[in-house]
Amino acid sequence: MPVTAQSNVRAVGDVRAAIEALQGRFGERLSMAQAVRAQHGNTTTWHPNQPPDAVVFAETTEEVADIVRVCAGHDVPVIAFGTGTSLEGQVNAPFGGICVDMSRMNRVLQVNAEDLDCTVQAGVTRKQLNTELRASGLFFPIDPGADASIGGMTATRASGTNAVRYGTMKDAVLSLTAVMADGTIIRTARRAKKSSAGYDLTRLLVGSEGTLGIATEITLRLHGIPEAIAGGVCPFTTLEGACNAVIATIQSGIPVARIELLDEVQVRASNAYSRLSLAETPTLFVEFHGSEAGVAEQSQRFGEIAAEFGGGPFEWTQNAEERTALWQARHDAYWACRGLRPGLETFATDVCVPISRLAECILETKADIERLGMLAPIVGHVGDGNFHTSVLVDMSDPADIARVEEFMTRLVERAIAMDGTCTGEHGVGQGKMKYLDAELGAAVEVMRAIKRALDPKNIMNPGKIVRI
The missing domain is CATH 3.40.462.10 (FAD-linked oxidases, C-terminal domain)
Incomplete structure (x- = not known):
């Protein structure tokens, strides 16, 4: 069912103060232009476009952390944006807020050919990655059709035509660096192919659609061509x-x-x-x-x-x-x-x-x-x-x-x-929230408990997956 609102439902927190603080930090890399804001709302399905109040173009993990800290200090929503190809309204801003555009975080940071893995920034796209991997004899197999960003694919637990043999993003992601709701930067795991050390935070964040944290660097499993x-x-x-x-x-x-x-x-x-x-x-x-x-x-x-x-x-x-x-x-x-x-x-x-x-x-x-x-x-x-x-x-x-x-x-x-x-x-995004109770029952309340624990102010991509 499409979202019926034609614009943002309501303002949350002190958006003006957050924007002023971010303007001082990012200058021209913050935009409030209507066309830019509309571009960063939902554009690929029948859900109405719900643009953010401003868009900031981040270039490093530390900058993403700075943005989140400012937003947390003013109780303002934060929505991560990769290439905008998600299909269930995941990048919409129903409560307004700040969109963090990751497209400039587009570097392949490390390729470990002997270990069949690599680490990339979240804005790297799947086609860009495979172009850079070609000389190594390796490739990244997850292909959801659109030339999506690795960060967006991680956030939505993407798969594609190769999934029957190579699995989905939950199988491909070995570790990630993420910015949590208070601006803390964490790394969920090391590069070892297996581990039994504590909770599996990697797979908790894979598929969380930016509602628990923002993945900024991702370590991926690769395969030989x-x-x-x-x-x-x-x-x-x-x-x-x-x-x-x-x-x-x-x-x-x-x-x-x-x-x-x-x-x-x-x-x-x-x-x-x-x-x-x-x-x-x-x-x-x-x-x-x-x-x-x-x-x-x-x-x-x-x-x-x-x-x-x-x-x-x-x-x-x-x-x-x-x-x-x-x-x-x-x-x-x-x-x-x-x-x-x-x-x-x-x-x-x-x-x-x-x-x-x-x-x-x-x-x-x-x-x-x-x-x-x-x-x-x-x-x-x-x-x-x-x-x-x-x-x-x-x-x-x-x-x-x-x-x-x-x-x-x-x-x-x-x-x-x-x-x-x-x-x-x-x-899930906005479009399929209403079906989760029928599919998962009491497990949805566990999801809400996790969301409340990791994002007590409900600023991380609110209005997606579960209602708080």
């Missing part, structure tokens, strides 16, 4: 067949690196936007990593499984340019959807279910879309049971908004009933 990569597309006669082929592939133990589903509507959108010529039928994009012999064997075996469920032919290649074009089209799915009906807003949402319930969940969701007469392509990281719908909605039509809200509620209730989650990778 595979000897060989093979990938391709496989059309199916039915959506059910494509889903069941995914389930069989995962359950058979084939070490697939990526396996993505596009329904026929998404294929049509991607053909038009990305200039593809795929058959407009449910389709899987698949990729394998390993040795030359290994990827050839895995590709052949997948083709055999796909054929059992009405799929094929599976056309695969090791040509890097062809594979890059294919996965760029997959990452551009959101923008392709917007082109289906220009002028409408696109509301991207996701759920995740156990892999054994994947086909059932997607087919029931597809039936809902057709019953409600909606335009909502389905696409997903189906190898781990995570799929998305990009709902096109006319925000000037109350009946259309009501249909989308009904659809969203039914989608989440369906996923939770299947022992799944209301969000596989988009996070």
